[in-house]
Amino acid sequence: AAGVIQSPRHLIKEKRETATLKCYPIPRHDTVYWYQQGPGQDPQFLISFYEKMQSDKGSIPDRFSAQQFSDYHSELNMSSLELGDSALYFCASSFGGAASNEQYFGPGTRLTVT
Amino acid sequence: EDKVVQSPLSLVVHEGDTVTLNCSYEVTNFRSLLWYKQEKKAPTFLFMLTSSGIEKKSGRLSSILDKKELSSILNITATQTGDSAIYLCAVLIQGAQKLVFGQGTRLTINP
Secondary structure (H helix, E strand, C coil), rough: CCCEEECCCEEEECCCCCCCEEEEECCCCCCEEEECCCCCCCCCCEEEEEEEEEEECCCCCCEEEECCCCCCEEEEECCCHHHCCCCCEEEEEEECCCHHCEEECCCCCEECCC | CCEEEEECEEEEEECCCEEEEEEEEEECCEEEEEEECCCCCCCEEEEEEEECCCCEEEEEEEEEEECCEEEEEEECCCCCHCCCCEEEEEEEEEEEEEEEEEECEEEEEEC
8 A cells, every 4th residue: 555655765964954855645645744753852743734734733943834735745844954953754644634543654754964 | 443542531630639541552563652742733742652661751741651451651740730631642553654543631630
C-alpha cells in the first residue's frame, strides 16, 4: 500500500538559508501533520492542515510557514535557518481531520543546519 | 484492528488532588506510547515511552509503561487548575509508521 512520502530525505543547509520540505500524503487522505524531533528529544507537533486549511498549530516558530495544496500535498517552509533547527521532520497524514484516530507517518526528512 | 483505549473518559477533581489516567492498547506491532496534553486545539507533547518499567518524570507529571499489561498510566500530583485539559494517549506502530490515538481523558480541576 502507498505510504506517506517525504522529500528530500536528507537536507544540509547553512545558517540563515531557507529550506522547503515536502510531504505527499497517502492517497485520499485529507489531513497532514508536521512534527519536529530534535536530537535525543521527543517529537513536537508543529502544525496540521485539514482540507487545505490550517487546523491546529503547535510550537511552530514564526520563521516557519506551511501550507496544503489542492492535491493535498503539504510544504513546510523554513527561513533564516538556525543551528537549533537541525532535526528530523516528520509528516503524517490521516483521513477525516480531527475525527481520525490514526495518523500514518512518513520516513522523515533529516535537516542539518551548519 | 489496532486500538487504544483510555479511561476514564472524563474526570473532575479538586485542586491539590492526585490523578491517575489510564491507557491500554491492542496493536499489531508496538513501537512507542506517547502522551499529549491538549488545551483548546494544539496538542502539547508530554512523554514518549518505549521501554517497560522506566518512569518518565516532568515536574508534577510522571508516566510509566507496562508492556506485559499493554498499558500505561499518567500521574499528575498536586493538581492545579492549569492542568485542566484533554489528555491523549497514542501508540506508534512499528513498520506501518502509524500513530493510533485513544479517545482522550477530559480532566477538569476545580479550585
